[in-house]
Amino acid sequence: MSPSVVIIGPPGAGKSTVARVLAQRLGQQVRDTDADVEAAQGRTISEIFVDDGEPAFRELEHAAVVRALEEHDGVLALGGGAVLDPRTQEALRGHTVVFLDVRITDAAARIGLNRDRPLLIGNPRAQWTIMMDARRPVYTEVATVRVATDGLGVEEVADAVQAALAELTEQEATS
Ligand SMILES: Nc1ncnc2c1ncn2[C@@H]1O[C@H](COP(=O)(O)OP(=O)(O)O)[C@@H](O)[C@H]1O
Ligand SMILES: O=C(O)C1=C[C@@H](OP(=O)(O)O)[C@@H](O)[C@H](O)C1
């Protein structure tokens, strides 16, 4: 078993939301590794960060990604930082990975850059921008395809992802 598509990108890219819409359209199940970690722990991600620290969360997250890649055959959304772990980068090799890209203006408008995202506490806009500058090369490297989401609503992003997936399938058929 293997996910049909794995969605990556920064907080506010719309990974969790678009994954749900896409799964519904495709008639597949959706899974989100943030939700998996929270369910397994019986705590929110913010609580895990506060209680145990970020490294502990990253270990739980890595384990959740590995498990989901093995068990899930629908649409899979990762948390924004999951792909920073080299082991996770390796585990994603060979999967169809969509990078939902977004700029700060749209990301800030979508999530307000405050609640429930412990890495953005303080100056959320500055934190997000520093984070994205550092992560962009990783998102780009890990992704099979990038989809820009700025100015698009959720359904339009899902359209763009489906178009990108169709193009990949076509490329595979002709190569
Ligand atoms: N394309 C979009 N346009 C407007 N709002 C969006 C879009 N995608 C997601 N959102 C909203 O932004 C917020 C964050 O989306 P979410 O799916 O949790 O992002 P991520 O999982 O990438 O952090 C949610 O409130 C969601 O409804
Ligand atoms: O970017 C990150 O490091 C994080 C993103 C969050 O998920 P979303 O990207 O779904 O918001 C969540 O995993 C955690 O707060 C850490």
Ligand SMILES: [Mg+2]
């Ligand atoms: Mg999410």
